[in-house]
Amino acid sequence: MRRLAGLVCRSRYRSPLVSGFKIFSIGSIPVSVSPWYLLLLFFWLRGDVVAGIIWACVVTFSILIHELGHALVAHYYKLSPRILLWGLGGLTFHEQARRDRHDALIIAAGPGAGLLLGAIVFVASLFLPSTPRGDQAIEMLLWVNILWSFVNLLPLWPLDGGQLFRLGLLQFLKPTTAEKITHVVSIGLLVLAIGVAFYLQSFFFGILVAFGIWRNVQALRGDVSSGTVRKVNTEAKGLLEEAKQAFAAGNYREAARLCHHIKGAANVPDGVVAGMWAILGTATARLGDHEDALRALERAPETPEVVEAKIECLYQLDRMDELEQLIASSAFKKLPSERREEILAVVRSESPLVEPVPRNG
Numbered sequence: 001m002r003r004l005a006g007l008v009c010r011s012r013y014r015s016p017l018v019s020g021f022k023i024f025s026i027g028s029i030p031v032s033v034s035p036w037y038l039l040l041l042f043f044w045l046r047g048d049v050v051a052g053i054i055w056a057c058v059v060t061f062s063i064l065i066h067e068l069g070h071a072l073v074a075h076y077y078k079l080s081p082r083i084l085l086w087g088l089g090g091l092t093f094h095e096q097a098r099r100d101r102h103d104a105l106i107i108a109a110g111p112g113a114g115l116l117l118g119a120i121v122f123v124a125s126l127f128l129p130s131t132p133r134g135d136q137a138i139e140m141l142l143w144v145n146i147l148w149s150f151v152n153l154l155p156l157w158p159l160d161g162g163q164l165f166r167l168g169l170l171q172f173l174k175p176t177t178a179e180k181i182t183h184v185v186s187i188g189l190l191v192l193a194i195g196v197a198f199y200l201q202s203f204f205f206g207i208l209v210a211f212g213i214w215r216n217v218q219a220l221r222g223d224v225s226s227g228t229v230r231k232v233n234t235e236a237k238g239l240l241e242e243a244k245q246a247f248a249a250g251n252y253r254e255a256a257r258l259c260h261h262i263k264g265a266a267n268v269p270d271g272v273v274a275g276m277w278a279i280l281g282t283a284t285a286r287l288g289d290h291e292d293a294l295r296a297l298e299r300a301p302e303t304p305e306v307v308e309a310k311i312e313c314l315y316q317l318d319r320m321d322e323l324e325q326l327i328a329s330s331a332f333k334k335l336p337s338e339r340r341e342e343i344l345a346v347v348r349s350e351s352p353l354v355e356p357v358p359r360n361g
Contacts, residue, residue, distance in 0.1 A: 020084050029071045029081055031064070036087030043204075054133065058140040062114060063090040065145075069113025070094075073106045088211060098266045100230055104167050107160045111149040118145035157186045157226065158215055166226060175229045182226065183216040190216070230267040240272050243279045252283040259283065274301050282309040290316045302331045304339075311343060323347065 020032035044059075045052035063085060070092040071081035079094040092110070097103045121141045128134065155165035162182065169178035190212045197206040218224045243258035259280035262268060268276075281297035282305055284290075290313040297313065300306045307326070314323040326332060327347065332340065 020086065026064075026068060026071075026083075027075075029068070029075060029083060031083045032085070034084060034086035037085040040087055050133070051136065054137050055140055058137060058144060060085065062117065062141065062144045062148075065117050066090060066110045066114045066149075067092045069109035069111075070106055073109040077102050077106070079106075088208065096228060100167050100170065100267065101270070103228070104164060107163050107167075110160050111152045114145040114149035114152070118142055118149065121145065154189065155182075155185050156189055156212060157182050157219070158212070162186050163227065170229065179226050180220070183220045186216045187213055187220075233265050233268045233272075236262050236265050236268040236272045236276075240275050240279070243276070243283075247279055247283055252286040255279055255283040256287065277301075278303060278306050281306060285309045285313050302334065304334050304336075307331050307334055308339070308343075311347075315347065 020034035020037070022030050022032045024031055041056050041060075044056045064083070067083045067090040071083055071094070074081035074092065074094040074097075077097060079097060081092055081094040084091045084093065092106075094106070097106065118141070121138060125138045125142075128138070152159050153161035153164070156162045157166060165185070166178060166182040169181055172178075173181070190209050193209045193212075194206070197209050215224065219226045239258050239262050243255045243262070246252075246258065247255040256279075259276045262272065262276045263280070277296050277300035281293050281300050284293035284296060287293075293309065294313040294317070297306055297310050310326060311323060311332075314320075314326065327344070335343070
């Protein structure tokens, strides 16, 4: 196949070259198109017009699915995403995420959505009748969504794989070192890709490669930003220790307040977040707000304290079916046998549930 899908990447930065006008919305996510994308469509319509129309429809639909993958995860994190079709493919703009992990999930969702679409198309193709144009459309859909999604996951900044590669390096190296390695590796691979462009005799692919090299050189010179560099929140660990002490002292309201403070902070380590949800859930349960407590406990690791707090909340909310499921699960077996017998005796009777014994979280 002689055509390549556009450069699909994610960015939160606007420039005159990537502006457009809104054409529709997917839920609350606006979708805009740049005049440059319309020019790209005309480029694809050269030669076999019918094949060009099929290709334009396939690529446009595939880009929208890819960008929608990014946008839906960004929407989950309340980052106000918006999609733009532009001259080299698609972009998803959104507000800055709080954590590197959130950024990684947003980035990975794009190629993930493309691979899922490719798998659906492949399975559907096994049952659909064969026609020349239909087979052509299926071949294009598979080529774009499977092959290009894997290419998009290579460590080539600013493609999704390059952004994930950069985020991974930032977890272990100093930012300056991580940025340098990201762009040097990208330039090296893109130089090799020049040979692929000549082999395919693809002018458009050559443009993509040249654009990628230029952007990486700009990033190495400091002319453009490679993305956010977040410092690990070292204060959050101290706040969690204070919350644990307040919880152990029976000051559940203070423990919950400190946990809410951690919850609103940026770039909190995963271990601290897990401990925060556990303390917040158990403390809120002690305060009698079982609905909110249960929502927090669902995000906490299944420690014995968390399991007991869940049981208390479900019992107080009279959600007996869910309570029975929890009791039948492996999580319930994490509790000491004596405690399990006490809980079962209460659940099987009409007596008030014995309050879980407070433990240091």
